[in-house]
Amino acid sequence: MSPAPPVITARGVDFAYGKLPVLHDVTLTVHPGEVVCLLGPNGVGKTTLVENLLGSLRPRTGSVRVFGTDPRRAGAAFWARIGLVQQNWSDHAKWRVKDQLEWIRSMQLTASAQVADVAEVLDAVGLTDKAGSRLSRLSGGQRRTLDFAAALMGRPDLLILDEPTTGLDPASKARLHDLIMERVDDDATVLMTTHDLSEAERLASRVIIMAAGRIIADGPVTELRERVGRKAEVTWMQDGEHHVHATASPERFLQQLDLDAISGLTVTRPTLEEAYLALVSQPAEAEQSGIDHLTIQSDPATTTAKEPRP
Numbered sequence: 001m002s003p004a005p006p007v008i009t010a011r012g013v014d015f016a017y018g019k020l021p022v023l024h025d026v027t028l029t030v031h032p033g034e035v036v037c038l039l040g041p042n043g044v045g046k047t048t049l050v051e052n053l054l055g056s057l058r059p060r061t062g063s064v065r066v067f068g069t070d071p072r073r074a075g076a077a078f079w080a081r082i083g084l085v086q087q088n089w090s091d092h093a094k095w096r097v098k099d100q101l102e103w104i105r106s107m108q109l110t111a112s113a114q115v116a117d118v119a120e121v122l123d124a125v126g127l128t129d130k131a132g133s134r135l136s137r138l139s140g141g142q143r144r145t146l147d148f149a150a151a152l153m154g155r156p157d158l159l160i161l162d163e164p165t166t167g168l169d170p171a172s173k174a175r176l177h178d179l180i181m182e183r184v185d186d187d188a189t190v191l192m193t194t195h196d197l198s199e200a201e202r203l204a205s206r207v208i209i210m211a212a213g214r215i216i217a218d219g220p221v222t223e224l225r226e227r228v229g230r231k232a233e234v235t236w237m238q239d240g241e242h243h244v245h246a247t248a249s250p251e252r253f254l255q256q257l258d259l260d261a262i263s264g265l266t267v268t269r270p271t272l273e274e275a276y277l278a279l280v281s282q283p284a285e286a287e288q289s290g291i292d293h294l295t296i297q298s299d300p301a302t303t304t305a306k307e308p309r310p
């Protein structure tokens with residue numbers, strides 16, 4: 001059986017705002033069922049890339065296909081498959097929450113039969129008590145949550161979410177994460193930008209890191225963590241001594257320990273944040289040598305320190 005076709009492909013995309021070059025030779029493929037988190041410092045071009053993928057901006061060179069179609073030529077049936085949260089919505093401040101969603105729903109119903117009820121999505125995102133509020137009276141987090149409710153309503157096959165959780169409190173953020181993963185359980189694909197690395201660590205099956213308009217790293221979180229070059233650290237107490245052991249494979253190392261004879265065991269792995277900071281702090285080297293500019297360490301484990309009990 002041949003593999004399912006990619007959901008998104010971008011090939012050699014260059015984009016500039018007038019004389020300001022922003023994207024340089026961006027190539028990426030997103031496969032069905034992936035949750036891809038797009039990371040990078042402010043102003044590196046994440047939103048610009050998303051807008052190129054959606055066809056609201058046109059690449060100077062290169063090509064974009066979503067569901068095999070050029071989004072600039074796509075019709076209503078194509079857009080019915082996509083749920084969007086974008087940075088800048090223009091809306092009618094005087095409209096009430098439920099009217100806004102009913103209006104979006106009526107548009108979606110022209111292209112798809114699988115549109116959820118307004119009451120259902122409001123309940124899912126926890127905004128039922130705001131159904132009668134004017135948009136202008138919503139807090140920033142509630143406004144973002146409403147955008148997400150609108151994105152979910154058509155039960156989309158693809159969610160493209162530009163910083164969907166910015167400004168959300170922890171409980172609202174967790175609820176939104178659950179709703180994203182529910183769509184993924186239903187075989188949807190997700191491309192989202194975020195500055196929240198713990199969010200990326202939690203949701204992403206793959207992380208893409210951008211710097212200065214280029215992709216400088218692309219891979220699963222576990223792989224990117226390894227690129228930091230720092231090994232995991234195992235510490236424990238045994239026979240009155242404090243032991244520290246650096247290893248690329250803590251699981252394998254733990255099998256060698258006599259767990260009945262030790263106490264105070266800890267395992268500390270490099271975080272995605274460490275990997276991210278290492279990668280974005282070296283964009284110049286990344287540009288020169290491409291994606292694999294940081295070496296993946298595969299040395300055998302070595303005990304680095306053995307300290308007397310304090």
Ligand SMILES: Nc1ncnc2c1ncn2[C@@H]1O[C@H](COP(=O)(O)OP(=O)(O)OP(=O)(O)O)[C@@H](O)[C@H]1O
Nearest residue numbers: 017020022040041042043044045046047048049195
């Ligand atoms: N409409 C525009 N006209 C001119 N320049 C723009 C426009 N929108 C963005 N830019 C510039 O393009 C560059 C990339 O902006 P973009 O919004 O894509 O970055 P980003 O990575 O999404 O940033 P952030 O993380 O802050 O949202 C920035 O230098 C920005 O100032």
